[in-house]
Amino acid sequence: MNEQILRALDSVTAERAHDAVLGVRDLTVRFRLRGGRTVAAVTDAAFDLAPGECLALVGESGCGKSVLASALLGLLPRNAETEGTAWLAGETPPGDGRGALDLLAADERTLARVVRGRRIGLVPQSPAAHLTPVRTVRAHLAETVRTLTGTPRRARRAAAEAAAERAAFPVGHLDRYPHELSGGLAQRAATALALIGDAPVLLADEPTTGLDRELVDRTADELRRHVDTGKALLLITHDLAAARRVADRVAVMYAGRIVEIAPAARFFGRPGPRHPYARGLLNALPEREFTPIPGLPPELSRLPEGCAFAPRCARATGACEVRPDLRAGVACHHPHQDAEGADRA
Incomplete structure (x- = not known):
């Protein structure tokens, strides 16, 4: 060069x-x-x-x-x-x-209400620890869509699936709970959640x-597109x-x-x-x-x-x-x- x-x-x-x-x-x-x-x-x-x-x-x-x-x-x-x-x-x-x-x-109030998710999205190092064990991946995504984007309820399912697609998370696994996910799937779920708010x-x-x-290359390319x-x-x-x-x-x-x-x-x-x-x-x-x-x-x-x-x-x-x-x-x-x-x- x-x-x-x-x-x-x-x-x-x-x-x-x-x-x-x-x-x-x-x-x-x-x-x-x-x-x-x-x-x-x-x-x-x-x-x-x-x-x-x-x-x-x-x-x-x-x-x-x-x-x-x-x-x-x-x-x-x-x-x-x-x-x-x-x-x-x-x-x-x-x-x-x-x-x-x-x-x-x-x-903490400012960080929780203004920064995390809204101004700074996070893909955590240990995603399983950040997922609520009694909620499915779909429920996590839908709730994040509601909180960060205000998407109407009837459109949240499609928005959740679109978020999963961006992170290469298989739609067929959306109704699984965190303990049913492999480490790689948990990582992709966390990436999907982080991308929702377009922080x-x-x-x-x-x-x-x-x-x-x-999948490393696909995730890297999605992050580059972001x-x-x-x-x-x-x-x-x-x-x-x-x-x-x-x-x-x-x-x-x-x-x-x-x-x-x-x-x-x-x-x-x-x-x-x-x-x-x-x-x-x-x-x-x-x-x-x-x-x-x-x-x-x-x-x-x-x-x-x-x-x-x-x-x-x-x-x-x-x-x-x-x-x-x-x-x-x-x-x-x-x-x-x-x-x-x-x-x-």
Whole structure:
């Protein structure tokens, strides 16, 4: 990919950030533990999400992706503490003239009545836990249609079936209860519910878990169509193939921090990721080098003072004893500068 195209991609990304519908700045989430200790699961996360854009948040399990998502919707447990700001454009509490709603400062009533489902749709990581066990999938869909769209009763059945079709949920299973669903079917039911309200922002936490490759592609394509209607999508996933199919930009998390943000075309093509960890994720794929990253992620309660990836990184030097900031899209003292190790898109 030539430099002129890359500059054009960067220009588009900057323009979308300027018109962001969701903005996150210095978001930190800590959990209070017994004995007075605290563990930081997310540290200083910052990004913007624009209408018509998908940002894929990727990284190994336990890196803080789902905690970040829960913080945005006020779904953290009671022992969690948050700092920073996360604002949602176009929604303000009565009497507030700022033009945006601070999600971290909003009370439960505002989040429940204004945000969840209406302004931010959610595909949860564990969908079965979010489905009422005594109601069928059809009943879930019909009730969500009624609540979010005000569709007349006589039209709700058709609307529920249309929602199921969008998420590739088989109509013949609509009258089943949650405990009668496989993990993949529960995932598709949750996706159907999240798409009903056409919320300006969709937060999808591992929406392809439990699906075979064909359904992964179909789900990814439906999410892309949703984005192409002007909606914003924050896709949390460990499936880099799904991310490549949907994303406009990619944000990589490691040990609670975002270590790289890049346009998807640059990330998956040339010159490729700049952070050694991000490049290692791609090189671990079977279609790439199929080489795993050596070592294990650090425990969040025992993070080093410097770069958390340094113990696993072949490029580490004494400079990595100082924690790098996220500058020019990458938090690394020794970032890759060329197409080394990256495949052409």
